[in-house]
Amino acid sequence: MKKAVFLEYSGDTSNELYTDGSAYVYQMKEARGRGSDGQIMYSQQFGNLYVELGSMIGDRSNLFNGGIGSQYHGKTIDASKDAFLIRPVVAYSMGDFTVAASMEANMVSNAVVADGVDISERTGYGVTGNWNNGDWNINLNAAYLDAVDENNMTLGMNALWNSFGLGYVYSHNEYENKEFSGWAEGDVKVSTWYASYEFKDVLSVEDFSVLLGSYYTTVNNKLDAQPHSDAFAEEDDFGARLRLFYEF
Numbered sequence: 001m002k003k004a005v006f007l008e009y010s011g012d013t014s015n016e017l018y019t020d021g022s023a024y025v026y027q028m029k030e031a032r033g034r035g036s037d038g039q040i041m042y043s044q045q046f047g048n049l050y051v052e053l054g055s056m057i058g059d060r061s062n063l064f065n066g067g068i069g070s071q072y073h074g075k076t077i078d079a080s081k082d083a084f085l086i087r088p089v090v091a092y093s094m095g096d097f098t099v100a101a102s103m104e105a106n107m108v109s110n111a112v113v114a115d116g117v118d119i120s121e122r123t124g125y126g127v128t129g130n131w132n133n134g135d136w137n138i139n140l141n142a143a144y145l146d147a148v149d150e151n152n153m154t155l156g157m158n159a160l161w162n163s164f165g166l167g168y169v170y171s172h173n174e175y176e177n178k179e180f181s182g183w184a185e186g187d188v189k190v191s192t193w194y195a196s197y198e199f200k201d202v203l204s205v206e207d208f209s210v211l212l213g214s215y216y217t218t219v220n221n222k223l224d225a226q227p228h229s230d231a232f233a234e235e236d237d238f239g240a241r242l243r244l245f246y247e248f
Helices: none
Strands: 041-046 050-057 073-079 083-093 095-107 112-114 123-133 136-147 150-161 164-175 186-199 209-223 237-247
Touching: none
Parallel strands: none
Antiparallel strands: 041 050, 050 083, 073 112, 083 095, 095 123, 123 136, 136 150, 150 164, 164 186, 186 209, 209 237
16 A cells, blocks of 8 residues: 555554653554664665664654653653664565564663653564565554553554555553553553555546545543543544645
8 A cells, every 4th residue: 555545543653753641553663764863774685585674873752752851651751862772674575475573672771761760661573464466465564562651562454456455553552550650551542444546547647646545543542540631532533635646
């Protein structure tokens, strides 16, 4: 599902910012990209086997919305230093099938601290599978994050057939009161459907397409303790987009 996808979630995602009081749709991307001081990456193809080792170097407090002075589980983030995150990936192709697995972790202790607790101790795992044959392209993926006082699991599936695509993403956030007390305990779940369609060669113009995309996302709040009335109170959301695309 490429050109026509239009997808947002109730809550926040790991290619945006972690926001206290919002569900987190973890996407196995916290160590992907460039840090404040740069990136080192190695990749190699060995026949059907692909290996990659990515890293992110620098201040990672910007993962948390507002950085220093912002909140994590109701506690103020009051200190940070340069982090060193690694993200190894292994992928193997077998005919029409491709399977990939990855993990990501910060290797520096106390890179981001809130109320004396190292909240940069975040380890994520991910696996994805793809089947591509003729007019069909099907993807299955799963990601799991073990973080301070919360665990975030995301499961996703999407299928593309000719010009039509349909996908579903389910995220389960489990909150605890171990390191920090009195914030929130229980589960928050996010369900998101999205679809796309591409009209090709519109008005008989070669390589000119009209792309349609839409999504619908909901939040199911099952928290046992909730100190702030506005925490996790985000409403269901729907969006649609029309896009004109010409490939030169």
